[in-house]
Each structure stands twice: as structure tokens, then as C-alpha cells.
Amino acid sequence: MIEAPKILEIRNLSKKFGGLQALSDVSIRVRQGEIASFIGPNGAGKTTLFNMICRLYQPSSGEIRFEDKNLLDFRPHHLARLGIGRTFQNLALFRHGTVIENLLVGMHAHLQAGVLAGVFRFGRAAAEERRAREEVERIVEFLEIEEIRNSPVSVLPYGLQKRVEMGRALATRPRLLLLDEMVSGMNQEETEDIARFVLDLRDELGLTVIMIEHDMNVVMDISDMVHVLNFGVPIASGPPAAVAADPAVIDAYLGRGGS
Structure with missing residues (x-):
């Protein structure tokens, strides 16, 4: 082999x-x-x-x-x-932002449009934002968090917040x-x-995963x-x-x- x-x-x-x-x-x-x-x-x-x-x-x-x-x-x-993407042991989410907004933050490193285009959302910036939102929706579906997509992170149970943090890391396209x-x-x-x-990250998305884990x-x-x-x-x-x-x-x- x-x-x-x-x-x-x-x-x-x-x-x-x-x-x-x-x-x-x-x-x-x-x-x-x-x-x-x-x-x-x-x-x-x-x-x-x-x-x-x-x-x-x-x-x-x-x-x-x-x-x-x-x-x-x-x-x-x-x-x-x-x-390379990462989650943290202690949650590092924007607690007053929605799930979608937190995931969109993860896309930031891959956006290329300039400040002016971003402010007025024309041309390249509009196309980038559309693609980013489509990609975030795929992450939402993958992590099965469709029902909370517009909820503020601060109101979510701890387990779902951890799932959102995984989603934000996935949005960096690691x-x-x-x-x-x-x-x-x-x-x-x-x-x-x-x-x-985590198994699906490897088997469906083809990612390499490194974990620190006590369980x-x-x-x-x-x-x-x-x-x-x-x-x-x-x-x-x-x-x-x-x-x-x-x-x-x-x-x-x-x-x-x-x-």
C-alpha cells in the first residue's frame, strides 16, 4: 500500500x-x-x-x-x-454576531476586492460576497446548523457554539x-x-485533522x-x-x- x-x-x-x-x-x-x-x-x-x-x-x-x-x-x-485553520480550547467567537456572520469572518483572508469596492458592493466585491455566502451555506448544511443560522451566537448552547467555531475554521478553506x-x-x-x-471532515471533505483531545x-x-x-x-x-x-x-x- x-x-x-x-x-x-x-x-x-x-x-x-x-x-x-x-x-x-x-x-x-x-x-x-x-x-x-x-x-x-x-x-x-x-x-x-x-x-x-x-x-x-x-x-x-x-x-x-x-x-x-x-x-x-x-x-x-x-x-x-x-x-491551515484552527479552533481554540476557549471559544473565540463574536458572541453578538449571528452564526452566518461568524462564519463569514472566516472567509476574510480569501477576499481580494479593495476597500472602496467592498463599501459600495460593486464589481468584484459583489461577486466575492456572493461566492462567500454560498460557501458559508454549504458549511451550515454540512454541520447541520440550518435552524440556527440567523441566531446570535450568545444564545446558543455550548455544544452548538463549538460547532459554529468549527464552521468558522472551515470557512478559511483549510x-x-x-x-x-x-x-x-x-x-x-x-x-x-x-x-x-471530524470523520466527515476526512472522509467527505478530504481534510487532514490534528486534534488535541483528553477524551x-x-x-x-x-x-x-x-x-x-x-x-x-x-x-x-x-x-x-x-x-x-x-x-x-x-x-x-x-x-x-x-x-
Whole structure:
């Protein structure tokens, strides 16, 4: 079987904050079309790794390559146009905007019309806005949020707000989507919905997905590959079943005997 090409490659990545070694010599490959999960105890370095991929933190050493581009050559606001989208552990929506308005924000990086054309909505700006709204409607249908499309985000239950945030990330047209604890704080039904949507992102939209996730049922059920960090050090990588049986992972995170 021919392996899919790599879409993200992290090479010997390290990060220090003063005297704290947050990440140490991390090397990981993620292939196109994978669902890859990063797990580990609190403080393991998972969010630090996400923040370096997203260029919010500068690595102390190492390299991050996305589709053979060196991400360290780019600033955070370039990532949407490169094809990288992200959700956040803490909701970062415009709470007084509607669902549609929040999703349209995600299209901003791909709009090319000038300010004047945008103000008066003529020519290229009008055509761009029409295409953006059509694309947002496809996202609304994909995420099954048609009934709340015109609702202010602030009135929605937490689970639906998280779904809207996923939609806004999809509106950036990513090829690689980073999901930071999408099911944290959700009930069982909401968790199952999000897991189903993540599978559909891969299977129907052809996206590569990287998750930080503490819900081990979700990780083991839908991941193609699992990467484990402990105190900033990678201790295991592989398919879910192999990682779950790794003695180092059991000691560091999962707990012996399922405890």
C-alpha cells in the first residue's frame, strides 16, 4: 500500500520559556488525509506545539514544514491563505454576531476586492460576497446548523457554539485543520456529533485533522495516528491500539489497569 504524502513535518522541535523546557526534540510526521491526535497529561506541551505550528510562539530550535514550506518563514496571519485553520480550547467567537456572520469572518483572508469596492458592493466585491455566502451555506448544511443560522451566537448552547467555531475554521478553506479540545465540556450526544463531523471532515471533505483531545474514547475511536507527549518529550507514536498498549503511555497517562 502506497503511503499518502506528508502534509506536516515537525523536525527536532524544542521550546524553552526561561528555565522551563516546554518541548524537547519533538519530531512528528502527519500524512494527508489523516486524523492525528496529540495526547498527554496537562502541561505535556500539546498546546505549546499547536501555538508553534500556528506561529504564535517562536521555537527555540527545530523546523516545521507544511507542504514543504517552512512555516517559520510566515507570520500568524498568513496561515489561513497557506491552508491551515484552527479552533481554540476557549471559544473565540463574536458572541453578538449571528452564526452566518461568524462564519463569514472566516472567509476574510480569501477576499481580494479593495476597500472602496467592498463599501459600495460593486464589481468584484459583489461577486466575492456572493461566492462567500454560498460557501458559508454549504458549511451550515454540512454541520447541520440550518435552524440556527440567523441566531446570535450568545444564545446558543455550548455544544452548538463549538460547532459554529468549527464552521468558522472551515470557512478559511483549510487543507490542515487543528482542533483544540473540541469536545471538552460536552455531553455524550454533543461529543458523538463532533466525532462524526471530524470523520466527515476526512472522509467527505478530504481534510487532514490534528486534534488535541483528553477524551480517550474519541481519540481511540476516530484517530488514524496518536502521538503522546509527556513533560514536553515524545514517548509514543502509532495507531491507537498500539499506543494504548504501550507501557510508557500507560505509566504516564492512561493509568495501569484502566485506573
